[in-house]
Amino acid sequence: MSFSRARTRSRSSSIFSINSPLGLPVAEAAGAETWTERPAPAAAAVRPARSSSVTQYVQATAHEEDDDVVKKDPALPQELAAIIALIVAQQNRCYYEGYFVFLKDLDSDGKPVSNRVWVEVYGQLVGSVLSIWELDGALGPDGAFNPAMAPTPTYINVADASFRVMDSVPSSSPGVAPISNVLALSTTYKNRFLLQFGAREVLLLWAAALRLALFEGLALNEAYTGALLAGKGARLHGIRQILEETQFKHQEQVVVRFGTGMPWTRCWAVVTPAGYKKRKENKSGHIKFYESQRAKQKKQPPLATISAAQAVYAVYPESSVLIDQSTLLKIEGTITVDESGPRTGFIFVMPDIHPGVAGFETLIRFLIPTFDVFGLYGRPARFNADKSDRASLMFGLPDYPNTRYLDLADVYDLAPTALAENWKDSAWRAALKDVLLMKIAAGRRYDHRYLPTEPPHNTPPLDQSARFPDRDGLEKDRPSVRFA
Structure with a gap:
């Protein structure tokens, strides 16, 4: 079992308690603090068969940010230390993992990649980084992933990525059936990657995991902004004049x-x-x-x-x-x-x-x-730091020992409606805030469902004759390069 560090406060479950000139609450400087070892957030209670060795290898080699500086730096305000601990937990959270087939479709110039070959891979979304291992040559005689034979993974930063889910996409090759259960992932510059899954349910789970990672990343950056204002802004010389409308x-x-x-x-x-x-x-x-x-x-x-x-x-x-x-x-x-x-x-x-x-x-x-x-976050009047108000910088901020805003099941439940109505990013964000608001009102009950369980090593058959047109239905939904 892997472990991550989590900072806990024995005095109160709330991170902040004293009001500052900004209207944002400031943490108490004193107060007992303890560091405890706790199990790292698990992606699932049930792992797909035959992927356990892959999971163990990925977890053993995954990048984990060392947050000891948070513990050791006495100059770091408690407001920031608490938020950074949550950020580190999010960066190490496994949102989803499993098998699929993968194709690098377009390069950084938006041109088709010369060697456009579908490969079978094992992927894991940890924080905002999608790690992809090619399985060719890495499976032992028993068909299990062999860490000693593992290739160097491909890392894709999805923090500012856009993606689109498609039940099927027509192939540009004559006589080839449409390609089903595809996710098109557009990242930096004009790079585009295509991920195909063995079942629609698995496709929706991956889409939900990506959506949740993006939502939590944005929410934590907003909370970090609030903590920065409360922890360092409140101590600035002339802060009251800066805050005046x-x-x-x-x-x-x-x-x-x-x-x-x-x-x-x-x-x-x-x-x-x-x-x-x-x-x-x-x-x-x-x-x-x-x-x-x-x-x-x-x-x-x-x-x-x-x-x-x-x-x-x-x-x-x-x-x-x-x-x-x-x-x-x-x-x-x-x-x-x-x-x-x-x-x-x-x-x-x-x-x-x-x-x-x-x-x-x-x-x-x-x-x-x-x-x-x-007119954001309560300004130009008083900053809104109410964690139950969706207009707040701190909206939905979890309290220890919890480090999550939402669970994968919460997002997965919205996926069918979102696809049917073709939700944009703003609609997704509003819907997830609605769900988070309901969970807060209900006492923040966490849902650790893993729905549905992925069949063992369930990937679609590789059809190397399948090709997407260079400019197809995906391209018209891709934001321009300026807003990649």
Whole structure:
């Protein structure tokens, strides 16, 4: 059995308790704390036959972030330590695993891969990383996975990926039957991977696992933002002035990435509150990115405009030791790039660090006016830190010993309706928040069903003659490269 560390508080089950100037609660500095060993979250109570050796090997070789720095760093506020412990638990959570067949369909330029061959693999989704092992040559005489023969796995980061579930997809090869139970996964740049499963139920379970991993990743980044504000923002000099509602623009030199994998571009960002100077074009708040400050002064058209936002949050860096210098944030909303028309997407923003100013302070000074412009998380009034309010930064935050927002079964139950109604990301997020709200009201009962149990080594037969058209029905549903 594998173990992970979990921080527990003996005084209270709640992470936060004392109000700060931001309106966000701050953890008590004192109070007994203990570190206990507990079993790592299991993906399932029942494992498919013949995959136990694979599971053991994957768990033994899976990357586990060392969270000892959280325990040892006395300068790390308790608000952040508690959230980081949850983030580490999520990064090590196995959402789903099993056999399927795999094809790398498009390369980073969006062109068909030259060696487009279906291969049988074993995959495991841990946190936001999908690890894939090719089984060819790695199965022993008894048909079981042999760790000594295991190939180097392929790692796919799905943190900002988009995917689509299809019951069947027509093949471009004449006389070849449609390919069933396919999941198309689009990641950085224009990469696209195709995953085919042996049964529709397994397809839906994998889709549910991906959806849950994305939802929990976003929720934890929002909670990390709240903890950063409460733990470090509340101690900033002049924080009360920063928090005051203003009708002035906030302007900053930044670097922007218009989607995962795109190059970073230096821009001049202008955050304009609603009603600025009572001009018609400022009726609602917005953020515009110009090529430079001079381009803005010359009234040149912006490179991009964010007219609405559903989520804005600081992105947790790779390690807690990088928190003080990190200025990375993500904005998800309605974005217009190069006058191409508004569409739903996301961008990454990094405000420039100023001499003598910590990165987290620069980040907070950009986050606050951005929250205010789009009316997020209780701003521009008082921050909403109610864990039972879906509009809060801390919504649904689990209390130890629980580390999960939802269970796989919760998401799987929604999958048939979502497919029938062709839900977009926003609809999925709203539905999952509804489920989480009901679970909170019901006392946060956890559902550890593993439905349905995957048949042993159930993969579809390999048909190497099957090919997708270079531009088929999948391509029209793929976001543009800027919003990969």
